[in-house]
Amino acid sequence: MTATSSPSSASSLDGAALDGALDGAALAAVGLRAGYHDGRQPVPIVGPADLSVHRGRFVAVLGPNGAGKTTLLRTLGGVIPPLDGRVTATTASGTRELTKMKRADRATHIAVVLTDHPDVGLLRARDIVAIGRHPHTGWSGRMTARDHQMVDDALEAVGATHLADRELARLSDGQRQRVWIARALAQEPAVLLLDEPTAFLDLPGRVEAIGLLRRLAATRDLAVVASIHDLDLALRVADTAWLLDGSGTVEVGAPEDLALDGAIDRAFGRDDIRFDLATASFQLPVDCCAEVSVTGVDGRDPDPTRALWTGRALARAGAVVVDRSAWLTVEVLPDRWRLRGPETVECTTLQQLAEAVRAAGLVVPTGDRQ
Numbered sequence: 001m002t003a004t005s006s007p008s009s010a011s012s013l014d015g016a017a018l019d020g021a022l023d024g025a026a027l028a029a030v031g032l033r034a035g036y037h038d039g040r041q042p043v044p045i046v047g048p049a050d051l052s053v054h055r056g057r058f059v060a061v062l063g064p065n066g067a068g069k070t071t072l073l074r075t076l077g078g079v080i081p082p083l084d085g086r087v088t089a090t091t092a093s094g095t096r097e098l099t100k101m102k103r104a105d106r107a108t109h110i111a112v113v114l115t116d117h118p119d120v121g122l123l124r125a126r127d128i129v130a131i132g133r134h135p136h137t138g139w140s141g142r143m144t145a146r147d148h149q150m151v152d153d154a155l156e157a158v159g160a161t162h163l164a165d166r167e168l169a170r171l172s173d174g175q176r177q178r179v180w181i182a183r184a185l186a187q188e189p190a191v192l193l194l195d196e197p198t199a200f201l202d203l204p205g206r207v208e209a210i211g212l213l214r215r216l217a218a219t220r221d222l223a224v225v226a227s228i229h230d231l232d233l234a235l236r237v238a239d240t241a242w243l244l245d246g247s248g249t250v251e252v253g254a255p256e257d258l259a260l261d262g263a264i265d266r267a268f269g270r271d272d273i274r275f276d277l278a279t280a281s282f283q284l285p286v287d288c289c290a291e292v293s294v295t296g297v298d299g300r301d302p303d304p305t306r307a308l309w310t311g312r313a314l315a316r317a318g319a320v321v322v323d324r325s326a327w328l329t330v331e332v333l334p335d336r337w338r339l340r341g342p343e344t345v346e347c348t349t350l351q352q353l354a355e356a357v358r359a360a361g362l363v364v365p366t367g368d369r370q
């Protein structure tokens with residue numbers, strides 16, 4: 001894992017160091033400090049950080065509320081200038097600093113999808129996507145056959161061809177999000193930056209949106225960088241995570257490395273809510289009232305899927321599953337559960353099992369729970 005909180009800043013970097021740091025990245029930041037101005041006073045939120053993303057890769061920007069994800073993405077997209085350091089783009093014509101690129105040139109390399117979309121009145125989806133062609137159409141704004149083809153292509157890439165002639169205002173949140181992504185694709189960028197692309201979507205919609213971004217990264221050779229609040233989803237699909245902990249530090253690494261290293265828990269965990277490595281999820285605190293061993297038929301290993309959901313129901317009931325023999329045993333059978341304790345209880349649902357464990361666990365004096 002690369003911790004990127006090094007105190008280097010752009011002022012201390014010469015050209016060679018900069019080139020070394022880029023290493024062919026489609027977008028890179030060296031010694032970057034991102035933040036805002038309070039009057040004339042700069043207020044750094046993120047950095048100093050060295051970051052880079054290559055084409056074909058999917059980076060998830062993670063961190064708790066207010067950690068600076070939006071500020072970082074806006075800075076990387078050239079929407080706001082860095083407080084310090086450099087953001088550079090590597091195109092076919094070489095590596096250039098973002099702040100020195102013409103706006104149209106930047107727009108053909110980097111497309112940004114933020115959360116605050118403009119009010120587009122009665123424009124149809126196709127009209128919105130066509131706006132993405134502006135960096136290519138020049139001052140006349142006249143669309144060629146190729147431009148129209150690119151609009152169709154972008155709509156198709158996000159699965160929104162059937163929405164082309166619908167007014168944006170009449171689409172669902174998920175459909176609208178697809179159109180905004182299509183507009184960004186119509187720019188034919190190498191880098192796609194998205195701020196919370198799954199906001200307002202239901203769970204299947206979020207899975208679908210993240211799947212789409214991952215597919216776009218692979219099939220269109222795009223460098224995709226997206227801030228995502230769905231930690232579980234992000235940890236599963238991102239090639240790399242940029243983890244912001246709110247102190248300015250950005251930890252960079254494979255999601256699994258960041259999890260094992262404890263960085264995810266450090267960034268998100270609170271006194272009573274911890275990131276549990278065994279389940280890759282946040283665990284709510286429960287008052288443990290009983291230890292339970294879980295077995296399959298005749299003491300054999302249980303079916304892993306049924307055991308997983310059994311463990312969840314037991315945890316909710318305040319029981320902790322242990323690997324040794326315990327005062328309570330749950331036998332996971334193909335069609336039911338058998339709880340052995342002070343008495344044996346047959347349960348046909350996990351709801352019944354949870355209730356039975358609660359009842360059994362509560363009568364055990366703490367000192368007797370070995």
Ligand SMILES: Nc1ncnc2c1ncn2[C@@H]1O[C@H](COP(=O)(O)OP(=O)(O)OP(=O)(O)O)[C@@H](O)[C@H]1O
Nearest residue numbers: 035036037045063064065066067068069070071072
């Ligand atoms: N222009 C600004 N003026 C004042 N404060 C700002 C400005 N821009 C950002 N901030 C502050 O910087 C911090 C980081 O904001 P940012 O929106 O980047 O966080 P975030 O990680 O995207 O949060 P969330 O997950 O809630 O969207 C916040 O405390 C925010 O209030």
